[in-house]
Amino acid sequence: MLPRPNRLRRSADIQHVRRNGRRSYHPLLTLYVMNNDRANARFAISVSRRVGNAVVRNRAKRLVREAIHGQLSQLEAGWDCLFVASPEMATASFAEVQMAVKRLLLRANLLRQDTGMSGS
Numbered sequence: 001m002l003p004r005p006n007r008l009r010r011s012a013d014i015q016h017v018r019r020n021g022r023r024s025y026h027p028l029l030t031l032y033v034m035n036n037d038r039a040n041a042r043f044a045i046s047v048s049r050r051v052g053n054a055v056v057r058n059r060a061k062r063l064v065r066e067a068i069h070g071q072l073s074q075l076e077a078g079w080d081c082l083f084v085a086s087p088e089m090a091t092a093s094f095a096e097v098q099m100a101v102k103r104l105l106l107r108a109n110l111l112r113q114d115t116g117m118s119g120s
Contacts, residue, residue, distance in 0.1 A: 002065060006072065008044035008080050017044070017082045024107045028089050028097060029064070031104040032082040041075045041110065043068055047085040060089040060097075067094070067101035074111045081110070 008014060021032035036042060045064045047057040064083050083104075089097070105111045 002043060002069060003072075005040045006042055006068075008042040008082065013042075013080065014044045014046070014082060017080045018084075021080070021082065022108065024104050026100045026104055028086055028092050028100040029104060030084040030086070031108060032084070033108045033110065034080045036078055036080040038078055040077050041072075041079045041081060044080075044082045045085070046082060047089070050087050051085050052087075052090045056090050057085075060085045060092075063089075063092070063094055063097040064101065067098040070098065071102065071105060071111065075105070076110050076112060079108075079110055081105075081108075 008017070017032050017034045021034035024031045024033070045061050047060045049057070051057050051060055064085065068083075083101070092100075102111070
């Protein structure tokens with residue numbers, strides 16, 4: 001579970017990020033990023049029915065949430081992020097999801113470079 005300050009919850013905020021945010025693509029996920037002028041980064045995860053049934057969708061959300069949680073200490077503050085899962089998430093392992101999240105966050109320049117980046 002992500003800490004409460006790191007959750008993007010309001011539907012209007014999520015739609016605003018989806019419509020106006022910058023996009024980065026990966027075969028497993030799409031990341032929408034937008035500046036929020038706050039003291040922390042906030043995240044939302046969207047998994048449509050195209051990914052699978054409820055069990056598969058919930059597993060996909062748990063994997064993405066855990067991958068984000070592992071990067072929280074290295075994240076830049078002041079961003080709203082929306083991760084949208086692709087149908088390939090249905091068969092992805094945690095290591096693949098973790099790598100996808102890390103690559104997307106790096107591509108969006110949301111990870112601090114001064115902290116140890118070992119363990120890719």
